[in-house]
Amino acid sequence: MLYIVGLGLGDEKDITLRGLEAVQKSQSVYIEAYTSLLSFGVSSDGISTLEKLYGKSVTVADREMVEEKADAMLSEAQNSDVAFLVVGDPFGATTHTDLVVRAKQMGVDVKVIHNASVMNAIGVCGLQLYRYGETISIPFFTETWRPDSFYEKIKRNRDLGLHTLCLLDIKVKEPSLESLCRGKKIYEPPRFMSIVNAIEQLLEVEQKRGESAYDEETTCVGFARLGSDDQVIAAGSMRELLTVDFGPPLHCLVIAGETHPVEREMLSFFAVKQ
Amino acid sequence: MLYIVGLGLGDEKDITLRGLEAVQKSQSVYIEAYTSLLSFGVSSDGISTLEKLYGKSVTVADREMVEEKADAMLSEAQNSDVAFLVVGDPFGATTHTDLVVRAKQMGVDVKVIHNASVMNAIGVCGLQLYRYGETISIPFFTETWRPDSFYEKIKRNRDLGLHTLCLLDIKVKEPSLESLCRGKKIYEPPRFMSIVNAIEQLLEVEQKRGESAYDEETTCVGFARLGSDDQVIAAGSMRELLTVDFGPPLHCLVIAGETHPVEREMLSFFAVKQ
Structure with a gap:
């Protein structure tokens, strides 16, 4: 299962309980870095605020990585739970339609967890x-x-x-x-x-x-x-x-x-x- | 402080951590009943699912109550924390602009906690x-x-x-x-x-x-x-x-x-x- 989890607009506390549950049961957690992640405690030093809250490590995925390595992430999601975190809502101002299309083509179940967007x-x-x-x-x-x-x-x-x-x-x-x-x-x-x-x-x-x-x-x-x-x-x-x-x-x-x-x-x- | 907290679209698990914090520190908690609350465990028997999650009692406020008793709720918010919960986002499809205007006129601080809306x-x-x-x-x-x-x-x-x-x-x-x-x-x-x-x-x-x-x-x-x-x-x-x-x-x-x-x-x- 691929969970696409909206983080909302403010900081790490804007995740929903449903989103947090999905993160906590996922084997791997990625966060998209297309937009500013500064308020989420994501800095060059790492992403300690989120990792502390989630109790697990988080991989920052820039656009290049998502485009180039999506297949590896999606293969992983065929056999285990993977969470892909996005600022705002997964289908708000920045959209992740391509990722969903690729997932569906590979037969990966996708679950979207909504949040506020701009x-x-x-x-x-x-x-x-x-x-x-x-x-x-x-x-x-x-x-x-x-x-x-x-x-x-x-x-x-x-x-x-x-x-x-x-x-x-x-x-x-x-x-x-x-x-x-x-x-x-x-x-x-x-x-x-x-x-x-x-x-x-x-x-x-x-x-x-x-x-x-x-x-x-x-x-x-x-x-x-x-x-x-x-x-x-x-x-x-x-x-x-x-x-x-x-x-x-x-x-x-x-x-x-x-x-x-x-x-x-x-x-x-x-x-x-x- | 009046917290206007979006509950999101699904059920009680769609509240954000920030929203839950606001509810838990509020002296009184109201939930607007303009839309369907069934998926939030709000039934004629009461609102046990939410109350269990929040650890406190929740008053269901229909449109009439909000219109007639808003002043009492806002007076309370002048001296203590009050949470007003709405399905979706506070300013999504159903809007709560009137309540905010009245609050500001009475000098009550308002804090909006966003969530997903339709x-x-x-x-x-x-x-x-x-x-x-x-x-x-x-x-x-x-x-x-x-x-x-x-x-x-x-x-x-x-x-x-x-x-x-x-x-x-x-x-x-x-x-x-x-x-x-x-x-x-x-x-x-x-x-x-x-x-x-x-x-x-x-x-x-x-x-x-x-x-x-x-x-x-x-x-x-x-x-x-x-x-x-x-x-x-x-x-x-x-x-x-x-x-x-x-x-x-x-x-x-x-x-x-x-x-x-x-x-x-x-x-x-x-x-x-x-």
């Missing part, structure tokens, strides 16, 4: 989840690559009065261009897009496209470390949010559509103080 | 969460009340190639019309809309409106008791899903938009056997 936890700011349109992703712009296909989607959502969740780019274990040229892999340090960076890119695209999808005065909500004890949630115009110190990653951003009175009342509790 | 757990069928449009609700039709404003929303999502989550009506502790006329409250037995009922209503509306938002051959995914050990997930055309025995509530339904190859591969694992 896709539902953003509800905490008071904007109703059923009034969101399509979710978008904002990639890091480079000198030569400034894709803006998210712009139409935001415009469409806003024209319909719907809110837009913007997932912000994460670069973890990306081989550097230089190292690729030299034929050996050296990794760039991890990068996590900040809310300020995202808003700057959004405003740049609005200036270029000029279709008034949004502007500096558009109400947004910024979330940092959502679900953690030190989470920061701030509501205000794009211009106002540019002045907020949200602190360390992960960040995400919601662009509000039309808001109802109760939604506005909730947002006022998170309003940026000027 | 809004993110539907990701398990393989349809990507970021490709969903606006969520809709399908109400029980009566002889005289057959509202179909959800139709335009489905059409819009489908025109954009987006998936649509349909939340199905729940009637818990609704006063009967007869009892309201007689001036004393007698409650109707609880009703939970089934997938079959929802599809019948959807097809009736399509026939009436005739704008080809969907038809009998449109691919859908039905979910029953999502997140529980006995969950049922079935993918197929509306016509095919009408033949599936999904068993007891809760049910929800997804109407697929355009699907990508990996999405189709995942759906094939849940395909209705003909």
